[in-house]
Amino acid sequence: MLVRYTRKVPHVPHIVIDHTDTLAGTVDVPALVAELHPLVVDRVRSVGVGKTFVRPSATYVDGAAAPFVHVEVGILAGRPQEVKSALAEDVLTLLDKHTSAVPGVTCSVEVRDLDASYRLFPTH
Numbered sequence: 555m556l557v558r559y560t561r562k563v564p565h566v567p568h569i570v571i572d573h574t575d576t577l578a579g580t581v582d583v584p585a586l587v588a589e590l591h592p593l594v595v596d597r598v599r600s601v602g603v604g605k606t607f608v609r610p611s612a613t614y615v616d617g618a619a620a621p622f623v624h625v626e627v628g629i630l631a632g633r634p635q636e637v638k639s640a641l642a643e644d645v646l647t648l649l650d651k652h653t654s655a656v657p658g659v660t661c662s663v664e665v666r667d668l669d670a671s672y673r674l675f676p677t678h
Contacts, residue, residue, distance in 0.1 A: 567594050568605050568628040568668070574621045575610040577656065581623070583608055586652045590625070593648060597641045598629050621659040623649055631667040638665040 569590060573581070591604050613622040625645050629638075642663040649661040 567598060567600055569594060569607070570626045570628075571606065571608045571623065572626075573608070573610055573623045574613040574619070576619060577621060577623070577653075577659075578610060580656055581652055586648070589648055589652075590645065593644060594627055594641065597644060598633055598637065600629070621653075621656050622661075623653060623659065624662045624664075625649065627663070627665045628668045628672075629665065630672070631670070633667075641665050 569587075571583070571587070571590075573583070577583075587606050587608065591606055594600070595604060613620050627641065627645070642665050645663045645665075646661060649663070653659045653661060
Protein backbone atom coordinates (compact mmCIF):
# COMPACT_ATOMS: atom_id res chain seq x y z
CA MET A 555 0.00 0.00 0.00
CA LEU A 556 1.49 3.31 -1.06
CA VAL A 557 0.62 6.20 1.23
CA ARG A 558 2.27 9.54 0.62
CA TYR A 559 2.16 12.71 2.59
CA THR A 560 1.11 15.46 0.15
CA ARG A 561 2.67 18.55 1.76
CA LYS A 562 6.37 19.25 1.10
CA VAL A 563 8.28 19.88 4.31
CA PRO A 564 11.62 21.76 4.33
CA HIS A 565 13.32 19.18 6.50
CA VAL A 566 15.30 16.11 5.76
CA PRO A 567 14.82 12.92 7.73
CA HIS A 568 17.45 11.48 10.01
CA ILE A 569 17.95 7.80 9.26
CA VAL A 570 19.94 5.47 11.51
CA ILE A 571 20.71 1.90 10.50
CA ASP A 572 21.97 -0.36 13.26
CA HIS A 573 23.08 -3.77 12.07
CA THR A 574 24.98 -6.79 13.22
CA ASP A 575 28.66 -6.38 12.45
CA THR A 576 28.68 -9.88 10.94
CA LEU A 577 26.54 -8.66 8.02
CA ALA A 578 29.56 -6.91 6.50
CA GLY A 579 30.25 -8.56 3.17
CA THR A 580 26.81 -10.19 3.12
CA VAL A 581 24.60 -7.11 2.85
CA ASP A 582 25.55 -4.29 0.48
CA VAL A 583 24.95 -1.43 2.92
CA PRO A 584 25.74 1.38 0.42
CA ALA A 585 23.17 -0.09 -1.98
CA LEU A 586 20.62 -0.29 0.85
CA VAL A 587 21.24 3.35 1.78
CA ALA A 588 21.05 4.39 -1.89
CA GLU A 589 17.50 2.98 -2.06
CA LEU A 590 16.40 3.78 1.48
CA HIS A 591 17.09 7.51 1.49
CA PRO A 592 15.02 8.44 -1.59
CA LEU A 593 12.23 6.11 -0.44
CA VAL A 594 11.94 7.94 2.87
CA VAL A 595 12.22 11.40 1.32
CA ASP A 596 9.50 10.53 -1.21
CA ARG A 597 7.07 9.02 1.31
CA VAL A 598 7.27 11.89 3.81
CA ARG A 599 7.73 14.61 1.17
CA SER A 600 10.90 16.06 2.66
CA VAL A 601 13.13 18.50 0.84
CA GLY A 602 16.92 18.66 0.94
CA VAL A 603 19.85 16.39 1.60
CA GLY A 604 19.29 13.65 4.15
CA LYS A 605 21.52 12.23 6.79
CA THR A 606 21.95 8.49 7.10
CA PHE A 607 24.09 6.97 9.83
CA VAL A 608 25.13 3.33 9.72
CA ARG A 609 26.32 1.66 12.92
CA PRO A 610 27.54 -1.94 12.90
CA SER A 611 27.57 -3.59 16.31
CA ALA A 612 27.71 -6.96 17.99
CA THR A 613 24.22 -8.41 18.47
CA TYR A 614 23.35 -11.40 20.63
CA VAL A 615 20.16 -13.29 21.42
CA ASP A 616 20.32 -15.69 24.35
CA GLY A 617 24.11 -15.60 24.21
CA ALA A 618 24.41 -16.46 20.52
CA ALA A 619 25.31 -14.11 17.68
CA ALA A 620 22.15 -13.14 15.79
CA PRO A 621 21.88 -11.27 12.47
CA PHE A 622 19.82 -8.13 12.94
CA VAL A 623 19.02 -4.86 11.14
CA HIS A 624 17.09 -2.01 12.77
CA VAL A 625 16.22 1.22 10.94
CA GLU A 626 15.10 4.33 12.78
CA VAL A 627 13.65 7.22 10.81
CA GLY A 628 13.28 10.56 12.63
CA ILE A 629 10.96 13.08 11.00
CA LEU A 630 9.42 16.37 12.02
CA ALA A 631 6.08 15.96 13.76
CA GLY A 632 2.86 16.43 11.84
CA ARG A 633 2.63 13.46 9.53
CA PRO A 634 -0.43 11.25 10.00
CA GLN A 635 0.09 7.88 11.67
CA GLU A 636 -0.99 6.16 8.45
CA VAL A 637 1.96 7.73 6.61
CA LYS A 638 4.42 6.64 9.30
CA SER A 639 3.00 3.09 9.39
CA ALA A 640 3.07 2.78 5.60
CA LEU A 641 6.66 4.06 5.55
CA ALA A 642 7.64 1.45 8.14
CA GLU A 643 6.12 -1.29 5.95
CA ASP A 644 7.91 0.03 2.86
CA VAL A 645 11.24 0.08 4.73
CA LEU A 646 10.68 -3.50 5.95
CA THR A 647 10.05 -4.58 2.35
CA LEU A 648 13.29 -2.91 1.26
CA LEU A 649 15.19 -4.54 4.14
CA ASP A 650 13.84 -7.93 3.13
CA LYS A 651 15.09 -7.33 -0.41
CA HIS A 652 18.60 -6.56 0.86
CA THR A 653 18.81 -9.22 3.58
CA SER A 654 16.94 -12.16 2.05
CA ALA A 655 20.19 -14.10 1.60
CA VAL A 656 20.98 -13.89 5.35
CA PRO A 657 19.63 -16.91 7.23
CA GLY A 658 17.74 -16.04 10.41
CA VAL A 659 18.01 -12.27 10.03
CA THR A 660 15.59 -10.14 12.03
CA CYS A 661 14.61 -6.72 10.67
CA SER A 662 12.77 -3.93 12.45
CA VAL A 663 11.80 -0.32 11.75
CA GLU A 664 10.73 2.62 13.88
CA VAL A 665 9.41 5.82 12.33
CA ARG A 666 9.29 8.48 15.01
CA ASP A 667 8.67 12.18 15.35
CA LEU A 668 11.69 14.26 16.25
CA ASP A 669 11.27 15.97 19.61
CA ALA A 670 10.10 19.60 19.62
CA SER A 671 13.57 20.54 20.89
CA TYR A 672 15.15 19.45 17.58
CA ARG A 673 17.30 22.15 16.02
CA LEU A 674 19.46 22.24 12.88
CA PHE A 675 22.45 24.49 12.27
CA PRO A 676 23.23 25.88 9.86
CA THR A 677 19.78 25.96 8.37
CA HIS A 678 19.61 25.77 4.59
